[in-house]
Amino acid sequence: MPKFLIDPTSKYPLHEQIKEGVRIALAFGELRPGDTLPSIRELAAELNVGAAIVRRAYEQLSDAGILDISRSRRVIVHREVRDSRESKHSEEKICKLAEKILPQVLKLGVHPQSFAVYLQHWLRQSKNNESLILFGECNHVQADQFAEDVAKAWRVPVRGMDFDSLRRASRKELQGARHLCTIPFHYEEACEVAKKHRLKVVTVSVHWDPKMLERIRGLKPGSRVALVFKRRDYVEYGQLFIKQIQGQFPNAEVVFGAVIMEDIEPLSGWLERREWQLVYFSNRIWEELPANVRSSPDVETPTLQIDPVSLERARVEVGILF
Numbered sequence: 001m002p003k004f005l006i007d008p009t010s011k012y013p014l015h016e017q018i019k020e021g022v023r024i025a026l027a028f029g030e031l032r033p034g035d036t037l038p039s040i041r042e043l044a045a046e047l048n049v050g051a052a053i054v055r056r057a058y059e060q061l062s063d064a065g066i067l068d069i070s071r072s073r074r075v076i077v078h079r080e081v082r083d084s085r086e087s088k089h090s091e092e093k094i095c096k097l098a099e100k101i102l103p104q105v106l107k108l109g110v111h112p113q114s115f116a117v118y119l120q121h122w123l124r125q126s127k128n129n130e131s132l133i134l135f136g137e138c139n140h141v142q143a144d145q146f147a148e149d150v151a152k153a154w155r156v157p158v159r160g161m162d163f164d165s166l167r168r169a170s171r172k173e174l175q176g177a178r179h180l181c182t183i184p185f186h187y188e189e190a191c192e193v194a195k196k197h198r199l200k201v202v203t204v205s206v207h208w209d210p211k212m213l214e215r216i217r218g219l220k221p222g223s224r225v226a227l228v229f230k231r232r233d234y235v236e237y238g239q240l241f242i243k244q245i246q247g248q249f250p251n252a253e254v255v256f257g258a259v260i261m262e263d264i265e266p267l268s269g270w271l272e273r274r275e276w277q278l279v280y281f282s283n284r285i286w287e288e289l290p291a292n293v294r295s296s297p298d299v300e301t302p303t304l305q306i307d308p309v310s311l312e313r314a315r316v317e318v319g320i321l322f
Helices: 014-027 040-047 051-063 084-107 112-125 140-154 163-168 184-197 210-217 231-246 267-272 308-317
Strands: 067-069 075-077 133-137 159-162 179-182 200-203 206-208 224-229 255-260 278-281 304-306
Touching: 014 040, 014 051, 040 051, 051 067, 084 112, 133 140, 133 163, 133 184, 140 159, 140 304, 140 308, 159 163, 163 184, 179 184, 184 200, 184 231, 200 308, 206 210, 224 231, 231 255, 304 308
Parallel strands: 133 159, 133 179, 179 200, 224 255, 224 278
Antiparallel strands: 067 075, 206 304
16 A cells, blocks of 8 residues: 655645545556555544545545545545556656656755756746647637646646647647547547647547536427538537437437538528527537527537546546656
8 A cells, every 4th residue: 555645835735645646656556446545534644634635635536537435435446447557667667767867866966856846847838848738629619628628637738729720730830749639529530630740649538518418408398409510520420429419318308310511501591490499500610600690599519528537547548647
């Protein structure tokens, strides 16, 4: 069992230090799937901190799919968490690199913690660190939002870009980028774009925004909901999209249907016929719509949220160990 250490004098929040300790222990094999951690009270006593601090750390790790907190208050490492032995060779190299750097830092007369602070500052200022990870989406607004969510969770810069901008970008513009994250619906398009820039595609799963689901549940029985796609998007992922949203309402009397944007002419006349009680235009179409259409009470764009468990798994794929 790893020994958790915290620094009460650090500006870094105590609950984040505990979370980091768990992730480091997992990364270097001190913790493995199925292992049991100290209870909230036990760890609070061991670290001499309030139980609320440990509870916050454990609950956030549970939300991310790393820990299971049972009703009996046992805290167990989730059995589906990546086992560190999968990348043992890389982690051994990291340890050797740290062992090599430390004597050089001491030889310079610099305190190791001071060097660590300087290194973090240098990384934040480094332009090469700004675009190592990209998040691709069909709409730049959604790409930026997902990138912001991922950056907050991983505590590293993530740059959002729509796929058309990625296609136009030169290799020089994306110099240093290594990974392109995207959601499963756009996997094929991401692979096509990634090939040009020699990026590795990493998918991050999503779930439907609860507000969107609640809006649909509030419709009267027999209501019809349209999902409007561009033809190429419908061919690529439209049927899967429809199937997944239908799966959220197995017993509801709501009819979902796909509509191809290129087949709608004129748009205003189609909407005025009110054949559909609620219309969702895909993210790729949304910004192209006239303002009066976007402001219509029966017109929206699908809203998705990143799944924290999937985000935790993807974190390791892009090389963020803790």
